[in-house]
Amino acid sequence: xxxxxxxxxxxxxxxxxxxxxxxxxxxxxxxxxxxxxxxxxxxxxxxxxxxxxxxxxxxxxxxxxxxxxxxxxxxxxxxxxxxxxxxxxxxxxxxxxxxxxxxxxxxxxxxxxxxxxxxxxxxxxxxxxxxxxxxxxxxxxxxxxxxxxxxxxxxxxxxxxxxxxxxxxxxxxxxxxxxxxxxxxxxxxxxxxxxxxxxxxxxxxxxxxxxxxxxxxxxxxxxxxxxxxxxxxxxxxxxx
Numbered sequence: 001x002x003x004x005x006x007x008x009x010x011x012x013x014x015x016x017x018x019x020x021x022x023x024x025x026x027x028x029x030x031x032x033x034x035x036x037x038x039x040x041x042x043x044x045x046x047x048x049x050x051x052x053x054x055x056x057x058x059x060x061x062x063x064x065x066x067x068x069x070x071x072x073x074x075x076x077x078x079x080x081x082x083x084x085x086x087x088x089x090x091x092x093x094x095x096x097x098x099x100x101x102x103x104x105x106x107x108x109x110x111x112x113x114x115x116x117x118x119x120x121x122x123x124x125x126x127x128x129x130x131x132x133x134x135x136x137x138x139x140x141x142x143x144x145x146x147x148x149x150x151x152x153x154x155x156x157x158x159x160x161x162x163x164x165x166x167x168x169x170x171x172x173x174x175x176x177x178x179x180x181x182x183x184x185x186x187x188x189x190x191x192x193x194x195x196x197x198x199x200x201x202x203x204x205x206x207x208x209x210x211x212x213x214x215x216x217x218x219x220x221x222x223x224x225x226x227x228x229x230x231x232x233x234x235x236x237x238x239x240x
Contacts, residue, residue, distance in 0.1 A: 001028065001029055001035040001036065001039075001126070002035070002036060002037065002038035002039040002041070002042050003034065003035075003037055003038040004033060004034045004037040004038070005037040005038060006037070006038055006040075006041050007038070008037060008038035009037070009038025009039065009040070009041030009042050010038070010041060011038075012038060012041075012042050013041070013042060013045050013046075015205055016046075022046065023042070023046040023048065024046070024047065024048060024049050024050070025048065025049060025050040025051070025052070025086075026039070026042070026043070026048055026050075026051050026052070026075075027051075027052035027053065027080070027086065027111055027113060028051070028052070028053040028066070028111070029110045029111045029112075029124070029125075029126025029127065030054070030056065030106045030107065030109055030110045030111065030126050030127060031056060031057070031058045031060070031063050031106050032106055032107070032127060033060065033062045035126070035127070036062055036063060036066045037062055039066040039069065040065045040066055040068070040069035043066070043069040043070060043072075043073045043075070044069055044072070044073070047073075048070075048073045048075040049075055049076065050075055050076050050078060051070050051073075051075040051076070051077050051078065052078045052080050052084075052086055052111070053077070053078075053079065053080070053111065054079060054080060054081060054099065054102060054109055054111055055079050055102060056102050056106060056109045058106065080096045080111060081096065081099060081100065081102075082096055082097055082098050082099060082100045082112075082136075082138075083095075083096065084096040086113070091117060091118050091212055092115075092116070092117050093114075093115070093116040094113060094114075094115050094116075095113070095114050095116075096111060096112065096113060096114075097112050097113070097114050097123075097136050097138050097140055098110070098111070098112035098128060098132050098135060098136050099111070099112070099128075099132055099135070100135055105129075106127070107126075107127040107128065107129050107132075107149060107154075108128060108129050108131050108132040109132075110125065110126030110127050110128040110132065110148075111126055112124065112125050112126060112128050112132070112136065114138075114140060114142065117210050117212050118210070118211070118212020118213055119212060119213050120143050120144075120210045120212060120213070120214075120215055121141065121142040121143050121144075122142055122143065122144045122145075122146075122208075123140055123142040123144070123145050123146065123164055123166070124146045125145070125146055125147070125148040125149075125155070126148070127148060127149040127150075127155070128148045128149070128155060129148065129149055129152075129154040129155045130154060130155060130157045130160070133148065133155065133156075133157055133159075133160040134157070134159070134160070136160075136163070140163055140164050141163070141164060141165050142164050142165075142166050143166060143167050143168065143215055144166060144167070144168045144169075144170065144208055144215065145161075145164050145166035145168070145169045145170070145195075146169075146170050146172065147169050147170060147171045147172075147182070147186065147190075149181075150171065150172060150173040150177075150179070150181040150182065151171040151173055151181045151182020151183060151186045151187070151199075152179070152181055152182075152183060152186070153183040153185045153186055155186070156186045156189060156190070157189075158189055161189055161190070161193055161195070162193075165193075166195055167195065167196060167215075168195065168196050168197075168198065168208070168215070168217065168221075169190050169195045169196070169197050169198070170197075170198045170199075170200075170206055170208075171186075171197065171198070171199045171200065171201075172200045173199070173200060173201045174200075174201055175201040175202070176201075177201070181201075182199065182201075184226075184227040187224060187225075188226070188227075190224075191224040196221035197221055197222050197224070198217065198219055198221060198222060199222050202222050203219045203222065206218065206219050
């Protein structure tokens with residue numbers, strides 16, 4: 001996904017360029033503006049050959065702008081659902097594990113991707129919430145989890161975290177965002193399972209590197225801060 005606006009799209013380009021990385025395929029998890037706002041800018045920059053998304057549509061200008069950029073790019077468009085395989089090569093498998101069905105809610109129609117490279121596994125969840133998480137019955141045990149819906153309490157249920165059982169979790173959210181992401185509830189769930197958490201709001205861009213056996217991260221995990229408990233006390237009148 002590409003962030004909220006053109007500026008976010010430029011940041012994606014800058015990060016790729018700074019590392020000498022090239023982009024030839026894109027998968028779009030869902031149509032919310034904060035995930036596709038920079039997509040046109042990315043599509044207009046790189047020679048994108050394949051574009052993957054569900055058949056879920058919307059009528060926003062941001063979505064229409066992305067569709068125009070996809071058409072202008074000449075990329076081949078692939079509609080994917082649970083069971084679709086994006087890439088299957090020796091040591092590298094990229095498969096779609098959700099959604100099984102499309103509903104009225106774009107979040108719970110998010111494309112959820114499992115990437116397997118050698119012995120290492122990554123799970124990318126878009127904005128999938130509890131109902132979509134509960135609908136995944138394939139093996140999704142992974143080393144790295146991209147936490148669903150920016151750390152919202154609507155995602156990352158205890159049962160889902162048990163199924164994924166990651167070593168690392170990454171939360172993508174903006175500093176001081178108006179939604180209060182990530183929530184204390186999700187941070188506590190992750191901490192209770194001793195998962196190392198990385199946060200873009202506190203740490204900026206986070207890069208994981210895998211050789212198929214070992215995973216390294218260019219940042220230290222964020223420190224868990226338990227929520228502050230507020231206790232109201234009242235003074236009772238003295239009875240003579």
